[in-house]
Amino acid sequence: MREARKSAGSFPAQGDGWLSAMVRFGGLFLFALGAFALVLLVFGKNPIKAYVDIFANTLGSAYGFSEVLVKMIPLTLAAVAVALPARIWLINVGGEGQFHIGALLAAWGALNFGNLPAWVLIPWISFLGFLGGGLWGLISGFLRARGWVSETISTLLLNYVAILLLSFFIFGPWKDPESANYPQSAPFADAAVLPSFFGTRVHMGLFYSLTALVFYHLILSRTRWGLEMRAIGANAEAARRNGISIGRYIMILMFIGGGLAGLAGMAEVSAIHGQLRPSLSPGYGYIGFLISWMAMGNAVGMMAAAFLLAIITAGGDILQMTLRIPGSVVNILMAIILFVILARKGGGR
């Protein structure tokens, strides 16, 4: 299992020209579109119409475009949540769980401190969201640092525990007394809701995700920590012998990664829903994983991939209405995109 991480595609060295990477990616993407088109044709559906519908539905109107941005926010954060630990070959598939725990802790803050003014409350619940997800990620980090459980497994298992924990709270102690026993928390105070822009649903979380991307890039390329992380990633043994504390990096990176996913959870629950509910995430954690891998850990690439997948997942709803195929077929498209990238860049080492 240790080796599985190493048989990675080439996470490009920082110096890889990003323009040529984008062009290469563009070619691969079009190939993927072609492959998905074949799948649709096999089922008797018109792929051109599907693509036109998806893009028109999202990029063809201001509203559509704003919805793409709305989706991009949690996706980008989830992607960085995976990419950061991945620098030292940690596989974090726990985005879902970290997302939900972040939402949970943020909700606790919103419900219990509702009378604070917004400029205090929002940072407070943002912090709580980050803390919640971070602690959840730290569990896996700790177990891995001690050599007890692979983080791939522990994050996967903890995903389920997180969702159950959330359900426990919204069915029990935090259930809204007004909602006919239906599982959701009481609505958050207005001060706890992340503000949105221009009457769209695009909200302040956008800043969180952009900041996360920028910090990710800067830390990796400009700081000593980034250097040490890349050293660990290249040759863990040599790094250890040089005095770098791998265990500490494992825990810290799982904490930060989890925290970013938790921040996504907080943003989603605060800005979009305004209360804690059972269905908060349509798999952002896993899609974030796909994005991180599609972009091979490159910050600009992740933003582009998040944008792309946001278009696909947001635009996918329309396919049910116009083509009468289930919305989840877009999962196939996303999978194919990743297949194409993995198959070309795959390196066994």
Added chain:
Amino acid sequence: MIEPILTGLLVGSIHSGTPLLYATLSEVVGERAGIVNLGLEGVMLVGAVVGFATTALTGNAVLGVLAAALAGGLFNLFFGFLVITRRANQLASGLAMMFCGVGLSALLGVSFVGSKIKGLDEVGIPVLSDIPLAGPMFFNYDILVYLAGPIAVLVYWVLFFTRWGLSLRAVGENPTAAFAAGKNPHLRQYQALFLAGIMGGIAGAHLSIALAKTWQEWMTAGRGFIAVALVIFSKWHPLRAIFGSLLFGGAIALQLQMQAWGVPISPFLLDMLPYLLSLGVLAVWGGARRLAAPGSLGRVFQGTE
């Protein structure tokens, strides 16, 4: 008073544990050959939908199971193409396969939601199922349940007592050495994945044709991931997998049983049992388990290095 509780629990563990066992065996075979398949969930879903659809169309449940097995095998071969021939990262490819399986099964299954099938009926073994206590408990299941244990034993025998199994494990331990000894690691791995896919497909089929007798999108609900954990739990050993699946299936059944008994614990906390249990076991015995892993798990052989 105790008797119905125990029988209910045992029966429930067997019912829930069977798809888990097939899935775990699938993953064991693959990982013994050095390949981690996180997309097991996708394989199971493809098996579930193909099995259900075939049963609905032909009216023959056995045909459905066979179709599911074949579908699972083919699906996994594609995964093999990615990770063996194209040398892609196994974990990422596996997750991509999961997504693919979810979408593909949804697409295939659209016209079959709500269909009624006859399904795999329970077969009482003639004399044995009439034994007062043990009868209904042990001898009244569908054939996939009966076959699960023997298949686990078969997998064990194949892996440890046949030449093919030996070479498969050699590939998983050290593909370079295997190659030097004249084996073809890639071929072995493809074969292993095909076999693994067959079992994964059967696992899904059991869910849709025998247990629930219905098809819904993503009806495996994470059981594929649980199986990946169970593999580690059982130290990559097919016989221990039986125990692990029963334990886990039991944990799933336990929370529902406890509700039926009226135990005053929140069903959600009870539901966490299986996962926390796995995590706990892995954490406590973690170190030793990692040493039991096939040496080259996750790496893909690349010819002479």
Added chain:
Amino acid sequence: MRRERGAWVRPLGILASLILVLNFGFPEAAPAQAKLKVGVLHIGSMTDGGYNQAHAEGIAVMKKNLPEVEVIEVENVPETADSERVMESMIKQGAKLIVAASFGYLDPTLRVAKKYPDVKFVHPAGYKRAPNLTTYWASTPEAFYLMGIAAGTTTKTNKMGFVCALPVSFFLANVNALHLGARSVNPKVETRIVFTGTFLDPGKEATATNALLDQGSDVMGMIVDSPITVVQTAEKRGAYSVGYHYLGVQKFAPKGWIGGVAFTWGGLYTRFAKQVMDGTWMSENILGSLASDMITLAPFGPAVSPEAIKMVNDVKKSFLDGKKEVFAGPIKDNKGAERVKAGEHWSTDNLGKMDWLAEGIIGQTK
């Protein structure tokens, strides 16, 4: 070798882009204008044999009654942020009436309703309204009480099992009604309830049903999105079932079917559409009862005796005449506290607050 393999990607990509571009430039001809476009959101599959199919069939009836209405129907819309987007899509396509057919869509629907005051929205079982949002539901406890009578006379072990998704008040009210109905003819009946925690998980539903049957229950009831799994599992083990949501479920249990409570929304949806078309639509809270066309009792199965059927019809008449109340006191809950005093009753408007299970029901609401 690598370069050779990669060479054809680029031309393929160019070709694909050309195709895309060429097709972008030819918009589709606009279809003939329908008099009214209705958008429908389903949480699950339209053929699930349960909750969603009942709504879908109601819409189909509406379409048949009003051929000038065009329907845009989407299945499997999750109750997340995506539901708002789907509604917006429909409105952009010209929908003037939106049927958001799942409880969890309430808040998203309210938000969209605020944005589009000239579009009408209807939502089942919502507890908040807006000037352009109507909430509707059919009150099923009376029907469940009647089913309880049939079940109570038919059970041989005096034990009933119930598989329920979540401890939502309206569901608890149904279970209480079933149980009380059974007890009214058979005071020895006890009911066990298991919550699966989700509206749809056939694996869990099958396991839960088996667990309840292992405990000796021989009548199974359920409130989950699709009753198929529970009914089938019960039938396989020779137990009886009381169906819910959808009439067609009966075919899954030819022997064990006792009866069922189905939603038939066709009449209501036709009325909604008509009202929107002639401008008489108003925001209200519609609570259908046994008398309305929104609830239909399924035909009784072969196991129910003619005497039981007569009893059911008699009680049904007293419900319809207003002479009987489902939750007439005294009623104690399963923890011993008195919930309804003698001479009083728990009214159907107050079902949203029913968070307890009646005496004789074994189970936990939290």
